[in-house]
Each structure stands twice: as structure tokens, then as C-alpha cells.
Amino acid sequence: MTECRRLIVPLCWFSLLLAATLGMGQLEGLFRVIEPGSRQVIYERADFLSLLGRHLSVVGAAAVLAILIGVGAAIAVTRPRGRDFLPLVSQLASMGQTFPPVAVLALAVPVLGFGTLPIIVALLLYGLLPIVRNTLVGILGIDPSVREAARGMGMSSGQILRQVELPLAAPVILAGIRTSVTINIATAAIGATVGASNLGDPIISGIVNGNTAYVIQGALLIGLLALSVDSLFSRLPSPIVR
Amino acid sequence: MPFDRPRYNVVLLSLSLVGLLVWLALDTVSVAPNRIVPGTSHGLAESLGWGGVLVSALPLLALAALARRPTPKSLRIALGLVVVQLATLPLWLSLAAHRLVDPGAVGARLGIGAGVWLLLFLLLMLLVELRSRLAISRLAGAALLVMPLAVLGWCLTQWLAPLALWQEYLGRRDQFLGAIFEHLALVGVAVGVSLVLGVAAALAMRRWQAAQRIGFGVLNFLQTIPSIALFGLLLAPLAWLSAHVEWLAALGVSGIGWAPALLALVGYSLLPMVRNTFVALEAVDPGVIDAARGMGMSRGQVFRQVRLPLALPVILEGVRITTVQAIGLTAVAALIGAGGLGTFIFQGLGQAAMDLVLLGALPILVLALVADALLGALTDTLRPGGAE
Known part of the structure; x- marks a missing residue:
């Protein structure tokens, strides 16, 4: 019962998101007020549901890869065998935070070309860093006497990792994943400039055509998506039983 | 704690070997007749000649060898080698430009290949690693980059005119x-x-x-x-x-x-x-x-x-x-x-x-x-x- 109650707020956000996605056309009157001069006030080049789907799949793919690689790398460098790489990886993770997402995206395009792939790679690289850093902080922050x-x-060693270290570090790791995913939901919108079609499309198209209604539609959906995912993360059951 | 581990520095060893691999295997430069046509890629041997391949690979091999005995002294030598290798990158690009770009072709462009970018990245990682091993301050670490940057600047004015990035800069x-x-x-x-x-x-x-x-x-x-x-x-x-x-x-x-x-x-x-x-x-x-x-x-x-x-x-x-x-x-x-x-x-x-x-x-x-x-x-x- 409490499990269900925990999920009420995220469910509200998600249903609001879905309602906004499906019912954007119903709000035409409202957008007409905002943008009286334009011929068209609802973005129609693609329907919002498929834009939302593509947005989610790009962010999701990048997040899954970033979690696998990031948590894996952080675990590897905290084992005795990989310990030599620890200073380098933790320095890279903190230095990498300073890389602006647009620059990462722009650098991925010359290598990978236009389309969805450079976005996934850029989001993956960018999302990797908070996850690596937080996993390192989580595992290294465990009191050595617990491990002893x-x-x-x-x-x-494997049992210690699975039953002691990961559960104890889980809240910090989850916080890293949350940061990574929330940032990437917003950053993915910039991907629309390099030819990936997602919820950034209406925004770019609105800026180019001077149509504020388009911008609002894109921003509204991305904002709702970010809030839904964020509230879901904040209510994930905490794995530690104190 | 350091006693139960192997003596060699694994990070140095693996970074220098990966560096050697990407340097030898990936494209070094690409040459395009003008801005619009996509360039043709050239590997290391084509770009530098076999002599150049040997000489440019030497510092990386030396780095891998130094990793076997990571005393402070050899780490300092390794740091020097990394800086030298960084400084020689523009020189190798200049050599490639000299060999591959026809001096008469106006508007020909030299693009930097994946091999060079990745080696640059790996060398910077080596710099970060060696800097933290030797506990060198931020300022001194930054000062190490002065020499490579000076070489780059000099090469750009002398020999690297066809470099595409440089041409874009000159145009704007x-x-x-x-x-x-x-x-x-x-x-x-x-x-x-x-x-x-x-x-x-x-x-x-x-x-x-x-x-x-x-x-x-x-x-x-x-x-x-x-x-x-x-x-x-x-x-x-x-x-x-x-x-x-x-x-x-x-x-x-x-x-x-x-x-x-x-x-x-x-x-x-x-x-x-x-x-x-x-x-x-x-x-x-x-x-x-x-x-x-x-x-x-x-x-x-x-x-x-x-x-x-x-x-x-x-x-x-x-x-x-x-x-x-x-x-x-x-x-x-x-x-x-x-x-x-x-x-x-x-x-x-x-x-x-x-x-x-x-x-x-x-x-x-x-x-x-x-x-x-x-x-x-x-x-x-x-x-x-x-x-x-």
C-alpha cells in the first residue's frame, strides 16, 4: 500500500505529460492567444507522441549505456587489480564535468555524422561523468571497518561487492544517475540542431520561424518529462533498511 | 599497500601501448583539394614515411619501457617524454603536409585524423596521470604545456598553412x-x-x-x-x-x-x-x-x-x-x-x-x-x- 502511495506523485506527472502530449491539439485556442499572427499555432511536422518516444529512447539508450559503463568502470578501478587507474579515472570524471554539452555534441558530429548516433554518444559521454564520480564517492566513502x-x-570479494558495497553506495549512485538523466533530458533537445528529431524539434523550429507557440509546446513537454523522471527518482525505494 | 602489487605502472604501460596502437593503426591526416570535397584519408606510413613512423613511435615505446620500473626519476623522464611527444605532434603534421599537399594546389586542406586526436587525448591523460603521481602543482602542470603550444604556434605560421582548422581561423x-x-x-x-x-x-x-x-x-x-x-x-x-x-x-x-x-x-x-x-x-x-x-x-x-x-x-x-x-x-x-x-x-x-x-x-x-x-x-x- 505504501509502495503505491509512493508512486502517486510521479504517476500524476506522467499522466499530465501524456495528457499534454496527446491533447496538445485541444489547446489550439490558448496558443492562438499567445501567437495571434501565425497561420499555424500547433507544431504539426511530426506528432508529439512520436517525438516524445524518440526523445525518451535516445535519453534511455544513453542512460542505460552510461550506467553500465560508468558503474562498471567505477567498480573496476576500486578493485585491487584496477586500483592503479583510480587517480586517473577520478580526475577525468571531475575534469569532464567542465566540458560543455554543446561542445561535446559538436565534437561528436564530425566523427559520427548527423543523426541520432552522435546524440546518443554525446549524451552517453556527458552522462557518464556524474555516474562515475558518484559511484566512486559512494564506494570509497564506505567505512573500511565495514568491509573488514x-x-x-x-x-x-564478489559477495562483499554485491551484498555490502553496492547496497551501501546505492543512494549516492542513484543520485548520480538522477543528475545524469535529468541533465540529458534537457541536453537532448540541443540534438535537434544536428538532425536528430525529438522534442527539441518544435523549439528549434519555433526559434527559426519566430513562433513562440512551438517553443512553448516543446519546452512544456520537455519540462514535464524532466519533472516526471525526477520525481520518479526521488521516490525510488531506498535499498537500505536502517 | 604498494608492496603486494606488481612493480610496473599499469596505467603508464596501457596508455602508452594504446597510444602506440591508435597512432599506428588509425588515419593520421586527410587531404582535400578544397573546402567542399570530402578528403582522402592517409595512414601513418603514407603521411610520414617509414623513417617518420619509426622515429615517432620511439617515445611511446620508451614510455612503455619506463613503466616497468616506476621510480620517481623514471616517472620524471616519462613526463619529459610525454611533453616532447606532445610538442612533436605539430611537427609530424607539418611533415605530412609537406609530403602530401601539393604546394601548387591553392585551397588544398589538411584535416587532422582520428589517430592524431586520440593520441593527443591519451597524451593529455598521461600528463594528468604523471602529474598526480609526481605531485606536481597545477601551475607547474600548466607550464609544461607552454613548450608544445609554442611549437604548435611556430608550425602554424611556418608550415601548417594548409591545415583546415587554421584556414577556417584565417578566414574569420x-x-x-x-x-x-x-x-x-x-x-x-x-x-x-x-x-x-x-x-x-x-x-x-x-x-x-x-x-x-x-x-x-x-x-x-x-x-x-x-x-x-x-x-x-x-x-x-x-x-x-x-x-x-x-x-x-x-x-x-x-x-x-x-x-x-x-x-x-x-x-x-x-x-x-x-x-x-x-x-x-x-x-x-x-x-x-x-x-x-x-x-x-x-x-x-x-x-x-x-x-x-x-x-x-x-x-x-x-x-x-x-x-x-x-x-x-x-x-x-x-x-x-x-x-x-x-x-x-x-x-x-x-x-x-x-x-x-x-x-x-x-x-x-x-x-x-x-x-x-x-x-x-x-x-x-x-x-x-x-x-x-
């Missing part, structure tokens, strides 16, 4:  | 300097304004609980709007304002240009600024404040002489985060005609001219890194008990 105690109980 | 020399200036001006003004507003807001929030909740609510909400959309959303209201309020129009405020860009930048900058200032002021140890009060300091004195100096490093951390973020966001502002380096990125994307994209993106990257390093060093200096 687990070893003293006869746990193997 | 005045524009480029103007764009850097615009970029920095937008970032500077946005950070300055948000610093003043942010400190004021943080002070107000400390005073009134309600302001705290509402303030953070509004600022958090602002962050969920994608930057590109916020720029777009400000177009219409500002256009309306400039059409109806004369003195604003006289100031140059309009729907496109610097005005909406600046507003959006300030909006985004406020959250990190307010959050850090607020946290910094709150986090000062109450015992210290009590002690200061006990010494007979007035409220104002406590704030100016105790609380503010103690909070300063964290506030500066906020300035650092904000500045780096603003440098990136200003690139997006080019979409609404605010100028800056983003102009080149979007022009380049529009014309499918990738070297033009690089001309915009690389300086932005460098600016962000430099701003980060400078403000980080400043924060370290101001930290109580830090280096004076």
Missing part, C-alpha cells in the same frame, strides 16, 4:  | 576574436549579475523561511526548462517590450541578441549561486559565531569579519560552477543571435563544415577548462589555512 567485518564473516 | 580572424570577446562578456556579465542577485537572495532566504521555500522552488523549476527552450521563450516577451518601451529599445534590447541570452544565463546561474552561498553561510560553525559574539563583535562585524570570510571558499565554488556552466550555455545562445563562439558551431553544422564546428567547440572547451582551473586555484588560495 564482511571479510571477517568469510564473505568473498 | 576578426570575427573569431570578436566572438571570444562576446562570449566572455556574456559569461562575465551573467556571472557578475547572478553573484550579486544570488548573494542578496541567499541573505533574504536566511532571514525569511518562506522566501527560502519559494525561492528554491522557483529556481529548481527554472532548471528543468531546457536551456534552448528558455532562450526561445524569452524571444516574444522581449520583442514585445522593446516595441512598447522606448528606453529599452534605445538600450538595444530586442527579441533576439544579447538581452534574452543574458536573462536566460542569469536565470540558470542563480540556482548554483544561491545554493552555494546559502549553504556556505549556513555551514559556518555556530561555535565560531558564538566566540566572535563573546568577543564583543556586533552582528555586522560577525557577518563581515567571521561568517563571510569563512563562507568565501564555498561561495567561490558556486562562482566556479556557474562560470563553467555559463560558458557552455552561451554556446547555445548563439541560436538566438547572441553571438559568441557558438555562432561557429551552428554555422558549421548548417554548412556541414566540420572544421568550422571545431573552431567553435575547441575554444569553448579550452575556455571552460581554463576558467575551471583558475577559479579552482583561487578557491584553494582563499581557503582558511590554504596556500597564501
Whole structure:
């Protein structure tokens, strides 16, 4: 019961998002007030549902890869065997935070060409850093005596990782994933400038044609999407039972 | 702890071997007869000749050999080798230009290949790694880059005229300097304004609980709007304002240009600024404040002489985060005609001219890194008990 109640707020946001996506056409009167001069006030080059779907799939693909690679890399460099790489990886993770997403995106295009692939790669690279950093902070922040105690109980290294280190570090890792995904939902919109079609499309098209209604439609949906995902993360069950 | 591990430095070994691999296997340069035609790629042997291949691979092999016995002395030699290898990259490019580009062909362009970019990246990683192993200060680390940059500058004026990136720069020399200036001006003004507003807001929030909740609510909400959309959303209201309020129009405020860009930048900058200032002021140890009060300091004195100096490093951390973020966001502002380096990125994307994209993106990257390093060093200096 409490599990269900926990999900009420994210569900509200998601249903609002879905309603806005499907019912954008119904709001024509409202947008007509905002943009009285334009012939068309609802973005119609693609329907919002498929734009939302593409936006979600790009961010989702990048997030899954970033989580796999980021958490994997952070685990690898905190094992005895990979420990030599720890200073380098943690320095890279903090330096990489300074790379502007637009620059990363712009640098991915010459290598990978236009379309969806450079966006996924840029979002992946950009989303990797908070995840790596937070996983490192989470695992390294565990009191060494806890690890000692687990070893003293006869746990193997793998067991310690799965049953002690990861559960203890999980809140910090989740916070990193949350930052990464929320930033990427907004950054993906810039992808519309390099030919990926997603919720950034109406915004770009609105800026180019001077049609504020388009911009609002894109921004509204991206904002709702970000809020939905963020509220979902904030209510994920905490894996630690204290 | 270091005794139960193998003696050799795994990081040095693997980075230098991967570097060797990408240098030998991937394309070194591409040559195009003009700006429009896509270039033909050339591998290392074609670009440098077999002698060049051998000589250019030697430092990497030496690095791998040095990794076997990582004494401080050999690590220092390795650092020297990395710097030398960095400095020779422009020379190898010059050699490739000399061998592959017909001197008579006007407008022929030399593109930098994946091998060179990746080796550059790996060498910079090696630099970071060796710098932290040898505990070399930030400043000395930056000084190591002076020699490679000097060589690059000299090669550019002497032999690297066909380099595509350089040609894009030469074609837009005045524009480029103007764009850097615009970029920095937008970032500077946005950070300055948000610093003043942010400190004021943080002070107000400390005073009134309600302001705290509402303030953070509004600022958090602002962050969920994608930057590109916020720029777009400000177009219409500002256009309306400039059409109806004369003195604003006289100031140059309009729907496109610097005005909406600046507003959006300030909006985004406020959250990190307010959050850090607020946290910094709150986090000062109450015992210290009590002690200061006990010494007979007035409220104002406590704030100016105790609380503010103690909070300063964290506030500066906020300035650092904000500045780096603003440098990136200003690139997006080019979409609404605010100028800056983003102009080149979007022009380049529009014309499918990738070297033009690089001309915009690389300086932005460098600016962000430099701003980060400078403000980080400043924060370290101001930290109580830090280096004076």
C-alpha cells in the first residue's frame, strides 16, 4: 500500500505529460492567444507522441549505456587489480564535468555524422561523468571497518561487492544517475540542431520561424518529462533498511 | 599497500601501448583539394614515411619501457617524454603536409585524423596521470604545456598553412576574436549579475523561511526548462517590450541578441549561486559565531569579519560552477543571435563544415577548462589555512 502511495506523485506527472502530449491539439485556442499572427499555432511536422518516444529512447539508450559503463568502470578501478587507474579515472570524471554539452555534441558530429548516433554518444559521454564520480564517492566513502567485518564473516570479494558495497553506495549512485538523466533530458533537445528529431524539434523550429507557440509546446513537454523522471527518482525505494 | 602489487605502472604501460596502437593503426591526416570535397584519408606510413613512423613511435615505446620500473626519476623522464611527444605532434603534421599537399594546389586542406586526436587525448591523460603521481602543482602542470603550444604556434605560421582548422581561423580572424570577446562578456556579465542577485537572495532566504521555500522552488523549476527552450521563450516577451518601451529599445534590447541570452544565463546561474552561498553561510560553525559574539563583535562585524570570510571558499565554488556552466550555455545562445563562439558551431553544422564546428567547440572547451582551473586555484588560495 505504501509502495503505491509512493508512486502517486510521479504517476500524476506522467499522466499530465501524456495528457499534454496527446491533447496538445485541444489547446489550439490558448496558443492562438499567445501567437495571434501565425497561420499555424500547433507544431504539426511530426506528432508529439512520436517525438516524445524518440526523445525518451535516445535519453534511455544513453542512460542505460552510461550506467553500465560508468558503474562498471567505477567498480573496476576500486578493485585491487584496477586500483592503479583510480587517480586517473577520478580526475577525468571531475575534469569532464567542465566540458560543455554543446561542445561535446559538436565534437561528436564530425566523427559520427548527423543523426541520432552522435546524440546518443554525446549524451552517453556527458552522462557518464556524474555516474562515475558518484559511484566512486559512494564506494570509497564506505567505512573500511565495514568491509573488514564482511571479510571477517568469510564473505568473498564478489559477495562483499554485491551484498555490502553496492547496497551501501546505492543512494549516492542513484543520485548520480538522477543528475545524469535529468541533465540529458534537457541536453537532448540541443540534438535537434544536428538532425536528430525529438522534442527539441518544435523549439528549434519555433526559434527559426519566430513562433513562440512551438517553443512553448516543446519546452512544456520537455519540462514535464524532466519533472516526471525526477520525481520518479526521488521516490525510488531506498535499498537500505536502517 | 604498494608492496603486494606488481612493480610496473599499469596505467603508464596501457596508455602508452594504446597510444602506440591508435597512432599506428588509425588515419593520421586527410587531404582535400578544397573546402567542399570530402578528403582522402592517409595512414601513418603514407603521411610520414617509414623513417617518420619509426622515429615517432620511439617515445611511446620508451614510455612503455619506463613503466616497468616506476621510480620517481623514471616517472620524471616519462613526463619529459610525454611533453616532447606532445610538442612533436605539430611537427609530424607539418611533415605530412609537406609530403602530401601539393604546394601548387591553392585551397588544398589538411584535416587532422582520428589517430592524431586520440593520441593527443591519451597524451593529455598521461600528463594528468604523471602529474598526480609526481605531485606536481597545477601551475607547474600548466607550464609544461607552454613548450608544445609554442611549437604548435611556430608550425602554424611556418608550415601548417594548409591545415583546415587554421584556414577556417584565417578566414574569420576578426570575427573569431570578436566572438571570444562576446562570449566572455556574456559569461562575465551573467556571472557578475547572478553573484550579486544570488548573494542578496541567499541573505533574504536566511532571514525569511518562506522566501527560502519559494525561492528554491522557483529556481529548481527554472532548471528543468531546457536551456534552448528558455532562450526561445524569452524571444516574444522581449520583442514585445522593446516595441512598447522606448528606453529599452534605445538600450538595444530586442527579441533576439544579447538581452534574452543574458536573462536566460542569469536565470540558470542563480540556482548554483544561491545554493552555494546559502549553504556556505549556513555551514559556518555556530561555535565560531558564538566566540566572535563573546568577543564583543556586533552582528555586522560577525557577518563581515567571521561568517563571510569563512563562507568565501564555498561561495567561490558556486562562482566556479556557474562560470563553467555559463560558458557552455552561451554556446547555445548563439541560436538566438547572441553571438559568441557558438555562432561557429551552428554555422558549421548548417554548412556541414566540420572544421568550422571545431573552431567553435575547441575554444569553448579550452575556455571552460581554463576558467575551471583558475577559479579552482583561487578557491584553494582563499581557503582558511590554504596556500597564501
